[in-house]
Amino acid sequence: xxxxxxxxxxxxxxxxxxxxxxxxxxxxxxxxxxxxxxxxxxxxxxxxxxxxxxxxxxxxxxxxxxxxxxxxxxxxxxxxxxxxxxxxxxxxxxxxxxxxxxxxxxxxxxxxxxxxxxxxxxxxxxxxxxxxxxxxxxxxxxxxxxxxxxxxxxxxxxxxxxxxxxxxxxxxxxxxxxxxxxxxxxxxxxxxxxxxxxxxxxxxxxxxxxxxxxxxxxxxxxxxxxxxxxxxxxxxxxxxxxxxxxxxxxxxxxxxxxxxxxxxxxxxxxxxxxxxxxxxxxxxxxxxxxxxxxxxxxxxxxxxxxxxxxxxxxxxxxxxxxxxxxxxxxxxxxxxxxxxxxxxxxxxxxxxxxxxxxxxxxxxxxxxxxxxxxxxxxxxxxxxxxxxxxxxxxxxxxxxxxxxxxxxxxxxxxxxxxxxxxxxxxxxxxxxxxxxxxxxxxxxxxxxxxxxxxxxxxxxxxxxxxxxxxxxxxxxxxxxxxxxxxxxxxxxxxxxxxxxxxxxxxxxxxxxxxxxxxxxxxxxxxxxxxxxxxxxxxxxxxxxxxxxxxxxxxxxxxxxxxxxxxxxxxxxxxxxxxxxxxxxxxxxxxxxxxxxxxxxxxxxxxxxxxxxxxxxxxxxxxxxxxxxxxxxxxxxxxxxxxxxxxxxxxxxxxxxxxxxxxxxxxxx
Amino acid sequence: xxxxxxxxxxxxxxxxxxxxxxxxxxxxxxxxxxxxxxxxxxxxxxxxxxxxxxxxxxxxxxxxxxxxxxxxxxxxxxxxxxxxxxxxxxxxxxxxxxxxxxxxxxxxxxxxxxxxxxxxxxxxxxxxxxxxxxxxxxxxxxxxxxxxxxxxxxxxxxxxxxx
Numbered sequence: 001x002x003x004x005x006x007x008x009x010x011x012x013x014x015x016x017x018x019x020x021x022x023x024x025x026x027x028x029x030x031x032x033x034x035x036x037x038x039x040x041x042x043x044x045x046x047x048x049x050x051x052x053x054x055x056x057x058x059x060x061x062x063x064x065x066x067x068x069x070x071x072x073x074x075x076x077x078x079x080x081x082x083x084x085x086x087x088x089x090x091x092x093x094x095x096x097x098x099x100x101x102x103x104x105x106x107x108x109x110x111x112x113x114x115x116x117x118x119x120x121x122x123x124x125x126x127x128x129x130x131x132x133x134x135x136x137x138x139x140x141x142x143x144x145x146x147x148x149x150x151x152x153x154x155x156x157x158x159x160x161x162x163x164x165x166x167x168x169x170x171x172x173x174x175x176x177x178x179x180x181x182x183x184x185x186x187x188x189x190x191x192x193x194x195x196x197x198x199x200x201x202x203x204x205x206x207x208x209x210x211x212x213x214x215x216x217x218x219x220x221x222x223x224x225x226x227x228x229x230x231x232x233x234x235x236x237x238x239x240x241x242x243x244x245x246x247x248x249x250x251x252x253x254x255x256x257x258x259x260x261x262x263x264x265x266x267x268x269x270x271x272x273x274x275x276x277x278x279x280x281x282x283x284x285x286x287x288x289x290x291x292x293x294x295x296x297x298x299x300x301x302x303x304x305x306x307x308x309x310x311x312x313x314x315x316x317x318x319x320x321x322x323x324x325x326x327x328x329x330x331x332x333x334x335x336x337x338x339x340x341x342x343x344x345x346x347x348x349x350x351x352x353x354x355x356x357x358x359x360x361x362x363x364x365x366x367x368x369x370x371x372x373x374x375x376x377x378x379x380x381x382x383x384x385x386x387x388x389x390x391x392x393x394x395x396x397x398x399x400x401x402x403x404x405x406x407x408x409x410x411x412x413x414x415x416x417x418x419x420x421x422x423x424x425x426x427x428x429x430x431x432x433x434x435x436x437x438x439x440x441x442x443x444x445x446x447x448x449x450x451x452x453x454x455x456x457x458x459x460x461x462x463x464x465x466x467x468x469x470x471x472x473x474x475x476x477x478x479x480x481x482x483x484x485x486x487x488x489x490x491x492x493x494x495x496x497x498x499x500x501x502x503x504x505x506x507x508x509x510x511x512x513x514x515x516x517x518x519x520x521x522x523x524x525x526x527x528x529x530x531x532x533x534x535x536x537x538x539x540x541x542x543x544x545x546x547x548x549x550x551x552x553x554x555x556x557x558x559x560x561x562x563x564x565x566x567x568x569x570x571x572x573x574x575x576x577x578x579x580x581x582x583x584x585x586x587x588x589x590x591x592x593x594x595x596x597x598x599x600x601x602x603x604x605x606x607x608x609x610x611x612x613x614x615x616x617x618x619x620x621x622x623x624x625x626x627x628x629x630x631x632x633x634x635x636x637x638x639x640x641x642x643x644x645x646x647x648x649x650x651x652x653x654x655x656x657x658x659x660x661x662x663x664x665x666x667x668x
Numbered sequence: 669x670x671x672x673x674x675x676x677x678x679x680x681x682x683x684x685x686x687x688x689x690x691x692x693x694x695x696x697x698x699x700x701x702x703x704x705x706x707x708x709x710x711x712x713x714x715x716x717x718x719x720x721x722x723x724x725x726x727x728x729x730x731x732x733x734x735x736x737x738x739x740x741x742x743x744x745x746x747x748x749x750x751x752x753x754x755x756x757x758x759x760x761x762x763x764x765x766x767x768x769x770x771x772x773x774x775x776x777x778x779x780x781x782x783x784x785x786x787x788x789x790x791x792x793x794x795x796x797x798x799x800x801x802x803x804x805x806x807x808x809x810x811x812x813x814x815x816x817x818x819x820x821x822x823x824x825x826x827x828x829x830x831x
Contacts, residue, residue: 346683346684346687347683347687347690348683352687355691356691356694359694359695360694363694363695363698363699367698367702370706371706371709374706374710384712384713385712385713385714386710386711386712386713387710387711387713387731388706388709388710388711389711389782391705391708391709392702392705392706392708392709392710395701395705395709396701396702396705399701400698418683527748527767527768529745529746529748529768586773586774586777589770606767606768606769606770607743607745607768607769609745615745617745617748617767617768619767619768
């Protein structure tokens with residue numbers, strides 16, 4: 001039996017299971033029928049097993065270079081190394097949808113086995129919703145829309161090989177799966193929210209039930225976005241990491257809405273407010289994941305007219321429309337049951353900060369969407385092709401980002417319900433001093449202009465608020481539980497993980513803000529044409545072009561410029577290359593990067609003498625603090641892990657930590 | 669309304685009204701800046717023929733898409749002057765820039781150049797965006813490049829006359 005028979009067969013077997021699962025779990029929720037629920041559970045497990053087998057078949061086909069499968073012939077070659085063969089599972093449309101379907105099947109099985117224990121009716125209804133989604137994606141992969149196992153007869157002797165950009169860096173194995181996991185896991189909160197509406201529940205049980213999955217989805221998406229920026233920095237060879245490309249925008253929009261949601265649920269949990277709003281945010285985040293897939297997978301960003309060339313575009317658009325119509329309709333129908341007990345009151349309270357924060361996150365999403373979709377609208381209306389470049393996004397999103405940074409510092413310092421003047425003074429004295437210090441430091445190191453200086457000041461402000469909170473937490477634990485300082489520090493994160501994990505995330509974001517400010521404002525660039533042995537000076541460093549080296553491998557050929565970076569502390573080798581792949585029309589630049597905590601030296605071989613190797617044009621960028629962008633992303637991930645870890649069972653009853661320090665009021 | 673809201677610590681005008689007004693003001697300000705910047709940042713994508721027939725004003729940013737004419741690419745490694753002709757089969761436009769051509773810019777292949785027309789009718793490139801798609805598609809005027817287009821900036825911050 002061939003890989004195609006196996007993969008295609010198991011996918012076709014999974015579809016009826018998913019359809020049955022939707023029916024069984026829906027019926028189980030309605031009739032409270034335990035046997036049907038059991039049947040739905042086993043269907044979920046069966047569907048997961050089958051879809052996972054299909055994914056593994058594809059990986060097997062890629063690894064064994066089975067070119068009788070069209071997807072393999074188009075995305076793999078005999079010369080492709082095993083690692084890049086395996087990760088070609090997500091190199092192109094059909095494989096990506098297969099991976100998506102697999103992750104979704106995993107989410108379905110998770111809810112079927114874990115979720116239905118505590119809240120059988122809510123979870124069974126959510127399970128039915130998830131099974132319907134899974135059925136949709138299974139329809140995609142068993143019809144020509146995105147069937148990964150379509151065959152070619154006769155099979156070619158060799159395949160075309162993966163897109164060169166996808167076989168140039170190990171990060172390609174990390175960035176897409178993280179993004180897909182994030183995208184797909186948003187289905188769980190969405191399904192619970194819809195289930196809560198269907199059942200007419202007024203409460204926030206669905207929020208509690210999906211707290212962890214929403215957090216994990218958000219974190220995976222966020223880390224996936226940072227990994228993508230890193231990949232783009234390491235591979236694309238322009239020394240940047242973010243270009244407001246439609247693909248990047250598609251990934252960041254759901255993340256922005258989800259960030260708003262993670263904060264506004266706290267208002268609902270504490271004050272029973274914003275119920276309708278929270279459901280709307282979950283619907284928004286989930287719909288944006290589909291919009292993102294539609295934008296990136298249908299070809300619509302190339303041209304409005306190209307998306308009808310494959311069946312996937314209209315199908316995804318139809319799915320998006322159906323999801324929106326169904327969930328918004330439900331929300332409007334059930335809105336009267338979701339009435340808030342009271343409006344948010346005073347501006348100087350934590351709930352008001354969350355409100356402002358939500359407004360800003362939603363505004364950021366809508367403005368990114370405007371810039372992303374505007375070219376499509378213009379083309380559809382007038383036929384003109386327009387692009388919206390980074391000036392638009394920079395002008396709009398930078399102020400919003402700074403305002404959010406400000407609120408990130410302010411929010412945790414304000415008590416619920418409202419603050420008095422003495423609270424304000426006590427809470428903000430140290431952070432405001434830190435902000436002033438940050439601003440002065442920014443000016444001293446040569447930053448000019450309001451945005452970079454404010455960015456520095458606000459990042460310092462945020463970090464200072466977190467330090468202050470942690471100090472107070474430690475002091476409170478020492479007083480209340482008599483713990484040693486280090487034990488109190490560890491226990492803050494273990495026992496109040498959600499709150500202090502959140503602060504770690506804040507530190508990660510502030511770190512990234514500093515990295516963005518410095519790498520944007522103080523990067524230095526130079527370009528020179530050098531003969532072998534020649535050198536150039538950039539930002540106090542000498543770059544020596546030592547020699548050319550030609551590398552010929554079966555799958556590619558490289559022209560490598562071997563360089564040496566010499567600075568005060570020593571010297572080190574660095575190589576920049578142009579790589580030629582047989583399936584690409586031009587060379588792919590492979591930049592050389594020498595990272596340190598202070599800055600990166602980024603070298604690009606821009607041009608070379610093809611005949612006699614007599615000269616090379618070398619472009620050098622010295623980019624300060626850019627590696628802190630990836631470190632900041634890792635800190636965000638760490639914070640999310642701390643926040644998502646289950647809290648150990650408490651022996652002692654924690655009195656509200658806040659008796660003495662009012663800021664800590666309302667801590668869990 | 670006031671009865672349901674928590675006790676106010678601060679006096680003055682109603683906290684809730686202040687909150688609503690602030691929120692509205694933020695939303696309006698962001699919408700204003702967004703729409704202002706949108707029209708200012710829109711860069712039109714044109715073929716050489718369209719660019720000629722619409723008489724794009726000198727200095728206005730545009731993207732020019734077409735094919736790099738075979739035999740026209742000249743790069744002087746010492747001065748780093750770059751010069752080539754971009755054509756859509758009907759109209760030819762001379763493109764000048766400074767800096768090494770991106771590896772993807774090849775004679776006979778499609779390319780999109782961002783820049784502006786100077787008064788002598790040549791196009792001053794600020795950024796070369798060579799096409800690089802998953803599947804190679806011959807250049808056609810009705811397609812702009814998108815996904816993950818490697819781009820290189822050519823002295824973008826310089827004033828126009830420096831080129």
